[in-house]
Amino acid sequence: MLRAVFIFLITLSFALGGSLYEELIRQQIEKIPLDKAIVVGSGDKKLITVINPDCPHCRAEWKELKKHLDKLRIYVFLFPFKAWGEENFRKSYYIACARNKLKALDEVLSGKLDGNVPRVERCPLVDEHLKVVDMLGVNGVPYNIIPDKAKIIEGFSKSLLKELGLE
Numbered sequence: 001m002l003r004a005v006f007i008f009l010i011t012l013s014f015a016l017g018g019s020l021y022e023e024l025i026r027q028q029i030e031k032i033p034l035d036k037a038i039v040v041g042s043g044d045k046k047l048i049t050v051i052n053p054d055c056p057h058c059r060a061e062w063k064e065l066k067k068h069l070d071k072l073r074i075y076v077f078l079f080p081f082k083a084w085g086e087e088n089f090r091k092s093y094y095i096a097c098a099r100n101k102l103k104a105l106d107e108v109l110s111g112k113l114d115g116n117v118p119r120v121e122r123c124p125l126v127d128e129h130l131k132v133v134d135m136l137g138v139n140g141v142p143y144n145i146i147p148d149k150a151k152i153i154e155g156f157s158k159s160l161l162k163e164l165g166l167e
Helices: 002-015 020-030 056-068 086-096 101-109 124-136 158-163
Strands: 038-040 045-051 072-078 143-146 151-154
Touching: 020 143, 020 151, 038 101, 045 056, 045 124, 056 072, 056 101, 056 158, 072 086, 072 124, 086 101, 086 124, 143 158, 151 158
Parallel strands: 045 072
Antiparallel strands: 038 072, 045 143, 143 151
């Protein structure tokens, strides 16, 4: 019965000129408190991303994305992992409460602070980010949402740059 309802909804969404998946993503995007994000870049193309400061895939993605900050506006949500230890959280706090968030983000994601993170206080913004991560149901990073296309790309992939029109 549930399968029949699902098939009906998909058929209906195509008949109405859209995709149910895209509509669900659009509804999810509307719930994201972008005012809580760390915003970097000055471009017109928007990207919402969830990252972990020590994730090698997030670091590889950042290396590519930072080349395009003149074309991109990136809304970053931090997702430190408890299992990765205190330094993982301290890096998140460092980024979230830094005066120059772009500089802090770049320092952390380029590995400059690995093993040498400044002592920082707990930053409440990270707690807000974790609420967003939970609301989105994210369990892996990087987790990217392209709002204009209502599209999610999990993990770092060259297709992200193509979808953003950067390649």
